[in-house]
Amino acid sequence: MMSNHVIARRATAAGVVMLAAALASQVAAAEGPRFAGPLLSPAPPLPVGMLNIEPYLINSQLRGLYDENGDRRDASGPDGWYLAVPIQYGLHERVTIAASLNASYNRDDGNRRAFDIGDTTLSALFGLYKGxxxxxxxxxxAVRQSIATGHHDRLEERPISVASGTGVGATSLGLHGQAYFLDGHLRMRASTLWRTPGANAGVRGQSAFGTPVGFDGRVRLGAAVTSLLAAEYSLSPTWVLAGELLHEREGAGSVHGRVVTATGSQDMYRRDPASWRFSIVPAIQYHWNDHVALVAGAQVSLAGRNSSAVFVPQVAVNMGW
Structure with a gap:
């Protein structure tokens, strides 16, 4: 028969073992895979009350043009610098509301630079299924609405002749899917976003759509589809590799109006052909803790038609509370 002293000592030892196991479990959970999301692919709805802010610094570089046959031709232009600040809030377990604020610091052909406010995007995410x-x-x-808060026309009256917006208030609908694999170390996302056709805006003078001084008319955009396939692989609780395949397709649009000059006026009509572009977006994530992570990578276009060939390095800081 065991003495009370031995029983007490074993009970204490058992308690220590249980406490150590609990602490080890907590440490293991804390040291599990962390994901901040790829650079472009959208996330599911956030937990209720969670706020996520992820400012991006983006450098857009023109590297060429894809013609109507898909052949790449040399072209160059001034780099563009952009600041994007997506903000998301978990309103309900199945509903997240979001806004994206944008600005640019661009340089025109005359080597003049200026800071300008870009267009704003409002969106809502509705969870359809959570397994x-x-x-x-x-x-x-996803339901997304763009609001024309940037400058898209009368550029001849501004400090630089580079547009910071499109002037078009467009509505987009999207479906986003996500799942985990390899014991949670691999996260996959698939997404498609469809911009409804018929979005249009009034245009005067020099504009984002290549109209000349004296122009007065309208621009109409076709439908557009953006498709993404993304993967994130956790190397450790601190480091994550990410990559995305991006396909952008835009339907034919048109510009119509009149151009008034000192010698008279004439009608102008231009039909812009449909275009597409395929890019890869490799990135790496560094996680300081469960709430803050750095995401850095670049969009690299590989093929296209009637579109620009681009190299777009970017860095973002993902913060969630």
């Missing part, structure tokens, strides 16, 4: 188990799949419906 359990090792894969934890989700399916999300």
């Amino acid at each position: 359990e188990g090792v894969h934890r799949p989700t399916l999300t419906l």
Whole structure:
């Protein structure tokens, strides 16, 4: 028969073991995979009350043009610097509201630079499905509305003749999916966003659509589809590799109006052909903790038609509370 002293000592030892196991479990959970999201692919709805802010610094470089046959031709132009600040808030377990504020610091052909406010985007994410188990799949419906807060026309009256917006208030609908694999170390996302056709805006003078001084008319955009396939792989609780495949497709648009000059006026009509571009977007994530991570990478276009060939390095700081 055991003495009370031995029983007490074993009980204390058992308590220490249980406490150590609990602490080890907490440490393991804390040191599990962390993901900040790729540079472009949208996330499912946030937990209720969670706020996420992820400012981006983007440098856009023109490297060439893809013609109507898909052949790449040499072209160059001034780099563009952009600041984008997406803000998301978990309003409900299935609803997240968001806004993206944008600005640019551009240089025109005359080597003049200026800071300008860009267009604003408002969106809402609705969780359609949230599964359990090792894969934890989700399916999300997105509704997005762009608001013309930037400058798109009368550029001859501004400090530089570079547009900071499109002037078009367009509505887009999207479906986003997400799932986990390899014991949670691999996260995959698939997304498609469809911009409804018929978005249009009034245009005067020099504009983002290549109209000349004296022009007065309208621009009409076709439908557009942006498709993304993304993967994130956790190397450690601190480092994550990410990559995305990006396909952008835009339907034919048109510009119509009149051009008034000192010698008279004439009608102007231009139809812009449909275009597409395929890019890869490799990136790397560094996580300081569960709330702050740095994401850096670049969009590199590989093929296209009636579009620009671009190299777009960018860095973002993902912060969630």
